[in-house]
Amino acid sequence: MRVNQLKSCLLALGVSTVLTLTGCADMQVGGGKNPVGGSAGGATSTGAAKTLEHCDHPLGTMAVEENTGDPWYAVLTGQYHLPSTVPLIRLMVQQSNCFVVVDRGQAMNSMMGERNLAASGQLRGTSNMGGGQMVAADYVMTPSIQFSQNTGGGGAALAGVGGGYGAIIGAIAGSMKSSEASTTMMLTDTRSGVQVAASQGSAKNIDFGMGGLLGQFGSGGGALGAYSQTPEGKVIAAAFLDSFNQMVKSVREYAPQRVAGGLGAGGQLGVDGASNPNAAGAASSYSLSDAQRKLTDLGLYTSKVDGLPGPGTSRALSTFQKANGLPVTGQLDAATASALQAR
Template identity: 50%
Template sequence: MSRNKMVAVAAACAAMLLAGCETTDMKMGSAESKTVATGSAAGSATSGASDQLERCPAPLGTVSLIENESAGWYTILRNEYRLPPTANLLRLLIQQSNCFVVVERGAGGMRAMSRERELQQSGEMRGGSNFGKGQMVASDYGLTPEIIFSSRDSGGIGGALGGLIGGGRGRAVAAIGAGTQTREASALLTLIDNRSSVQVAASEGSASKTDFAGFGSLFGVGGAGGLGGYQNTPQGKVITAAFMDAYNQMVRSLRNYRAQSVQGQGLGGGGRLGVDGGAAPSRTYVPGQGGNTMSVAEAQQRLNELGYNVGTPDGGMGPRTASGLRSFQRANGLPATGRLDPATMDALAHR
């Protein structure tokens, strides 16, 4: 085989290897995707949202975004990649999904609200503007984002091809490898209940994309085709895809959400992993103050555990359950009503 034919075959092999890298698509998790946050949201209505974004039939509560501006990843995001806060991106994804109603808690937004209230108090606003107290909506949950960056140089492919082809063409193929870079990002999301400080959900998402800087220089502009458009793709697209992947996974879990329950002492009442020398939960409990919630089935199970035989916990408030409740109430100094009132729930949770 002549040298020219060998060079042609090697060049064709190089093209096949590069095509096999599947560089034209964004990879979000395990699925092929070019997804970025697009479109808009107004209330529960959306326009142009990605069809890969998970959605909810109704909001699960209100949520505020909590961004740690002193974290290392945040410094990289703002200083190196010159990207805006992730809260701007997440607000759009969350509202488009209809899973939460977003409430403003950022420094800029809070200053704007305070400014309007100050103008109201100064008397400069027209009558009926109504910027008085008592209108702000509570934030049920706080969502905290975090990013892990990675940027791998994939020049080995080009170097190997250069060794195969040799000469000037070999140097050209090696240049492709040197300009080939895989950008990766992992995003973490944590959802906290603001009233109890309990972590409700956590998720991780990832995305990657490979850039070919110099692909067109070897095969010409026509040969590069649509690949050339990825040379200037910002890192932001990878981050967006990673956050969408993490958010989608969180929504899937929340659709099947079941609250964690600590048996015995109840949530925050001492736990089941006792510590030698630690204060007993009973020493931090004030009877009759309430604060615990319990279903009828849970109360029936607890009564059975305490020796008040009320039968199979079926969630029905029958005569046997009422009788068991009265016996328990009398034994614990409570009014023997036979009803599952807050004081009885509280006592059942701490016995």
């Protein structure tokens, strides 16, 4: 039997045996389409993953910025030799049509260079390059990755099977590892600095490090050695896809978090020795008359605006509280006053 034929037979036997013994016969190994691919142009796209969430209309503009100083970035680029996650995520976001992507990376430096040329009078007068044209980023998305690799055993158990074949099967089993990536995405409002959404996603695959094994049979091991790194990229892309889908599902039903007295005004957790007017009487600055007028505008109150408590006022307050997920008390408490002022 020729070397190539022997190689194919041994690999087929070894991989088949390992998959059977580990119960992973239905899992994809190695190849396959990248979970994130294709293209996007405006609101249209081609080749997007079928599982990618899609929005009928964008929810705002978004910039994607990764912290290149975080440890995960060093693993991504150093150990796995993979590039920045920003292009991958930006493609996915635009394909989803859930946000309009604005550039805050290297392309922005080039844009500012063009504006500097315009300001210095170097561009033609018809260039239409001036101030007030750039679009603000309503939100900033910050991605991160958590890696996990659990090397599987099983080589020793198979080493005695079939003589020389068993040794090769054992080598394959010993090189099998479970590759998993967990990703997080944070979405921050650029005007207030408030985190409006956060999500976590994960993906897992099985990888076989067969480069060393094939080296026993001569050339050909190098290609599979490089191929053994490919699943990491696919697992990361799939994890980000999962994470983004989770975020989209949440922001579709977005409801702002409310704090009595307003955000950043002191909060409700009193600190010993500190004065916090919001912790007690936040409703004092918002009168019952104010509440009655607002409830009238909302169609919930039909009686006279007199600033006096009564059954009609209580019913209107209870209806408003129930509709806004507040404790139904029928009273103008601090949380209800804050919610009414926000409407």
